[in-house]
Amino acid sequence: MPELRKDPVSNRWVIxxxxxxxxxTDFIDxxxxxxxxxxxxxxxGSEDKTPGEIIAIRPAHTxxxxxxxxxxxxxxxxxxxxxxxxxxxxxxxxxxxxxxVGAHEIIIETPEHHKSMADFSFEQVQKVIWTxxxxxxxxxxxxxxxxxxxxxxxxxxxxxxxxxxxxxxIATPIIPKRVLEEYTGAEQxxxxxxxxxxxxxxxxxxxxxxxxxxxxxSFIAFAPFAPRFPFETWILPKIHNSDFMTISEEQSYxxxxxxxxxxxxxxxxxxxxxxxxxxxxxxLREKDGHFSHWHIExxxxxxxxxxFEWGSGFYINPTPPEEAAKYLKEVE
Amino acid sequence: MPELRKDPVSNRWVIxxxxxxxxxTDFIDxxxxxxxxxxxxxxxGSEDKTPGEIIAIRPAHTxxxxxxxxxxxxxxxxxxxxxxxxxxxxxxxxxxxxxxVGAHEIIIETPEHHKSMADFSFEQVQKVIWTxxxxxxxxxxxxxxxxxxxxxxxxxxxxxxxxxxxxxxIATPIIPKRVLEEYTGAEQxxxxxxxxxxxxxxxxxxxxxxxxxxxxxSFIAFAPFAPRFPFETWILPKIHNSDFMTISEEQSYxxxxxxxxxxxxxxxxxxxxxxxxxxxxxxLREKDGHFSHWHIExxxxxxxxxxFEWGSGFYINPTPPEEAAKYLKEVE
Numbered sequence: 001m002p003e004l005r006k007d008p009v010s011n012r013w014v015i016x017x018x019x020x021x022x023x024x025t026d027f028i029d030x031x032x033x034x035x036x037x038x039x040x041x042x043x044x045g046s047e048d049k050t051p052g053e054i055i056a057i058r059p060a061h062t063x064x065x066x067x068x069x070x071x072x073x074x075x076x077x078x079x080x081x082x083x084x085x086x087x088x089x090x091x092x093x094x095x096x097x098x099x100x101v102g103a104h105e106i107i108i109e110t111p112e113h114h115k116s117m118a119d120f121s122f123e124q125v126q127k128v129i130w131t132x133x134x135x136x137x138x139x140x141x142x143x144x145x146x147x148x149x150x151x152x153x154x155x156x157x158x159x160x161x162x163x164x165x166x167x168x169x170i171a172t173p174i175i176p177k178r179v180l181e182e183y184t185g186a187e188q189x190x191x192x193x194x195x196x197x198x199x200x201x202x203x204x205x206x207x208x209x210x211x212x213x214x215x216x217x218s219f220i221a222f223a224p225f226a227p228r229f230p231f232e233t234w235i236l237p238k239i240h241n242s243d244f245m246t247i248s249e250e251q252s253y254x255x256x257x258x259x260x261x262x263x264x265x266x267x268x269x270x271x272x273x274x275x276x277x278x279x280x281x282x283x284l285r286e287k288d289g290h291f292s293h294w295h296i297e298x299x300x301x302x303x304x305x306x307x308f309e310w311g312s313g314f315y316i317n318p319t320p321p322e323e324a325a326k327y328l329k330e331v332e
Numbered sequence: 333m334p335e336l337r338k339d340p341v342s343n344r345w346v347i348x349x350x351x352x353x354x355x356x357t358d359f360i361d362x363x364x365x366x367x368x369x370x371x372x373x374x375x376x377g378s379e380d381k382t383p384g385e386i387i388a389i390r391p392a393h394t395x396x397x398x399x400x401x402x403x404x405x406x407x408x409x410x411x412x413x414x415x416x417x418x419x420x421x422x423x424x425x426x427x428x429x430x431x432x433v434g435a436h437e438i439i440i441e442t443p444e445h446h447k448s449m450a451d452f453s454f455e456q457v458q459k460v461i462w463t464x465x466x467x468x469x470x471x472x473x474x475x476x477x478x479x480x481x482x483x484x485x486x487x488x489x490x491x492x493x494x495x496x497x498x499x500x501x502i503a504t505p506i507i508p509k510r511v512l513e514e515y516t517g518a519e520q521x522x523x524x525x526x527x528x529x530x531x532x533x534x535x536x537x538x539x540x541x542x543x544x545x546x547x548x549x550s551f552i553a554f555a556p557f558a559p560r561f562p563f564e565t566w567i568l569p570k571i572h573n574s575d576f577m578t579i580s581e582e583q584s585y586x587x588x589x590x591x592x593x594x595x596x597x598x599x600x601x602x603x604x605x606x607x608x609x610x611x612x613x614x615x616l617r618e619k620d621g622h623f624s625h626w627h628i629e630x631x632x633x634x635x636x637x638x639x640f641e642w643g644s645g646f647y648i649n650p651t652p653p654e655e656a657a658k659y660l661k662e663v664e
Contacts, residue, residue: 002413002432004505012509015412015432080347080640080648081334093536094529095557100334100347151639159638170640173336177344178645197426204425225427278643299642306491307483308412308502310631311610313510316412 003320005226009185009197014226014315022230022318024269024327027302041077042108042164050074054105055134057127070124071131072108079104080170087144087173103139103171107131113164116272117154118263120165125256128167129247132279135169136245140284145171147179147283150244155274158301175283182280183292190291198293199240201225211325214261218254221262223321223328229303230319231270231328233262235296242289244281259296265331266300274301335652337558341517341529346558346647354562354650356601356659359634373409374440374496382406386437387466389459402456403463404440411436412502419476419505435471435503439463445496448604449486450595452497457588460499464611465584467501468577472616477503479511479615482576487606490633507615514612515624522623530625531572533557543657546593550586553594555653555660561635562651563602563660565594567628574621576613591628597663598632606633 003016041049044067053064054073062068075083081102089098109128110120117125132150139148152167153160175183189197205212205222213233214221221235235258237251247255266275281294309315335348373381376399385396386405394400407415413434421430441460442452449457464482471480484499485492507515521529537544537554545565546553553567567590569583579587598607613626641647 001417002411004430004432006428008426008428013506017412017432079334080349085333092557093540094340094532095536096338096340098336100336100349147644149640149643151643153638157636159636168640170644172644172646174345176644176646178643181645200426204427208425225424276639276642278639280643297643304489304491305637306485307608307610308481308500310608311481311483311510311612311629312479312502312504312508313513314504314508 007224007226008189008201009182011185012226012228012313012315014228014317016226016320017316017318018320023323024231024271027230027270027273040113040162040164042072042106042162042166043113044068044111047072050106051077055131057131067111069108069111071110071127073131073135074106074108076104076106076168081172098173101144101173103142103145103169105135105169107135107167107169109165109167115165116263116267117152117165118260118267118272120260122253122256122260125260126253129252129255129259130249132167132169133245133247133252136281139169139171140245142171144173145284146175147172148281149176149179150279150281152277154276155301158274158276160274179280179283183283183286186291186293196240196291196293198236198295202236202238210322213265213325213328214258216254216258218251219258221258223325225321227317227321227324228315229299229301230317231266231300231302231324232317232321233266233298233324233328235259235262235298236293237295240293242282242286242292242294244279244294262298262328265328266298269327269331270300270302275299276301339556339558340521340533341514343517344558344560344645344647346560346649348558348652349648349650350652355655356563356603359562359602359605372445372494372496374404374438374494374498375445376400376443379404382438383409387463389463399443401440401443403442403459405463405467406438406440408436408438408500413504430505433476433505435474435477435501437467437501439467439499439501441497441499447497448595448599449484449497450592450599450604452592454585454588454592457592458585461579461584461587461591462581464499464501465577465579468613471501471503472577474503476505477616478507479504480613481508481511482611482613484609486608487633490606490608492606511612511615515615515618518623518625528572528623528625530568530627534568534570542654545597545657545660546590548586548590550583551590553590555657557653559649559653559656560647561631561633562649563598563632563634563656564649564653565598565630565656565660567591567594567630568625569627572625574614574618574624574626576611576626594630594660597660598630601659601663602632602634607631608633 047065056069056072058069081100087098211223277298282292379397388401388404390401413432419430481502543555609630614624
């Protein structure tokens with residue numbers, strides 16, 4: 001019998017379709033690995049093919065926009081939002097609009113074109129995380145921005161247009177709808193229980209154990225109770241904290257470890273699937289950190305979103321999270 | 333400069349990315365047409381390969397589950413929700429769940445396996461619409477159901493697993509999140525203006541004209557002001573009505589005409605792209621029809637949903653709706 005489950009943060013229901021239950025091997029042929037080759041603007045020697053670098057982790061003897069860097073941040077050459085100008089909010093009859101002001105940066109995660117983040121060293125993943133933090137702290141100073149969204153698209157089916165390992169950061173002049181939804185849900189729980197909904201979740205997951213995939217001193221990775229997608233995995237800091245950019249150096253190493261290990265398990269279990277990961281953190285101008293709790297959501301791209309999902313906001317997930325967690329836990 | 337636009341119903345912002353503006357020909361290679369061939373359970377002669385038919389439009393001299401039908405409705409052999417049993421709402425610690433009770437039916441739209449709805453006769457499309465209505469009226473009698481979602485997935489990239497032309501109907505025991513969101517947005521507008529937000533939209537679109545694609549006595553098709561996707565098209569009845577299943581015979585013919593003609597324009601302009609369409613109608617138990625307004629949303633599948641969209645609920649659309657409408661209007 002299929003089961004309807006409710007996500008306690010967003011109040012989104014999902015259908016866990018046990019009758020159609022899918023194992024990792026059922027997904028393996030749903031995507032293709034095509035290495036494109038050819039010119040890459042993110043490789044050593046192409047530094048002049050991107051807009052000038054914003055920051056880079058590089059040895060002191062190398063100059064900006066030259067090889068030698070380990071992580072490099074540049075503005076997106078084709079930004080979805082533009083950093084110049086004012087919002088100019090206005091109407092057209094009943095409709096509302098504003099200028100597309102924001103920032104759109106690319107975090108080039110390594111000079112090694114063909115390496116997947118699952119195969120990075122822990123130190124390299126930590127450098128990427130630290131770069132996310134540095135860029136976040138800088139962009140927060142721009143008072144036009146209300147939110148920073150850091151995400152990674154891996155593989156063509158997940159929306160990556162360039163193969164070279166990279167993440168993206170988009171600063172938006174409004175708080176995005178989905179962020180607000182999560183935030184409002186967490187606030188409701190806080191008002192009712194006087195506790196953080198994510199802290200409650202961590203406690204229940206640790207006690208129950210069936211959905212936990214990995215754990216270290218500072219972080220836990222688990223399959224959420226009501227996942228939209230097969231093998232969806234969340235990584236949360238165990239200690240309550242609403243704001244990603246306050247992460248300490250020690251925590252960033254623990255985060256690098258659990259992120260890399262989780263991605264490696266997904267790569268092995270599912271034959272290197274396309275995926276997205278997204279850092280969910282508090283809105284920039286939020287002073288009240290009681291109820292939101294920053295985390296990463298990893299979404300392997302194994303199923304297609306179709307009319308039912310678009311029309312209802314309801315997701316059909318053919319792999320119960322308890323099974324997904326079991327598979328991933330068993331991967332060495 | 334990119335523009336941020338807000339949908340007046342859902343309050344969802346989208347980024348209209350004018351710098352990356354894409355014309356119909358830019359999308360043509362983003363999908364593949366692969367005709368699969370082989371056995372089809374929806375063709376004449378395979379009537380015993382589906383669960384027994386619920387209703388069919390067929391000549392009086394033909395018996396159920398035999399060839400001769402023009403439209404045929406059967407339960408989905410692999411339903412995402414099951415029609416038997418009780419909801420049995422329950423908790424597990426902080427989590428909530430219930431049984432996956434509902435209905436999942438397939439509307440086989442024609443015996444002709446290779447025909448696209450864009451190439452149906454108006455009469456055939458009207459028969460499909462009338463079948464939607466009949467099934468809706470019947471399922472409404474089941475008091476466990478709160479919502480009926482009618483949708484069509486066309487093409488593999490849009491989630492269709494069988495090639496033979498068909499739509500689906502899923503009855504859910506709760507009002508889906510996205511439906512509630514739209515409903516709440518329309519209610520807010522009604523409370524503020526004492527008018528239906530969709531009626532306001534129709535008036536502004538007809539006056540403005542730049543986003544209108546087609547029109548007849550009862551219906552209008554236009555590109556919405558803040559579309560999530562390139563060439564997204566909405567079809568609305570011009571006269572206020574919240575409930576699809578009250579459609580009259582005359583209206584159903586006008587709907588068939590505008591739906592078929594719109595799909596044909598999309599097929600010609602975009603080289604037969606995959607798409608989803610969804611009928612948005614009022615929740616079943618809703619008595620107050622002032623502010624919601626039933627309609628169809630057609631979503632061609634031309635772009636990929638990536639980390640930014642999943643994380644923010646914000647959509648990046650590379651084709652301004654004014655340009656999309658212009659292209660579609662010019663198609664003969």
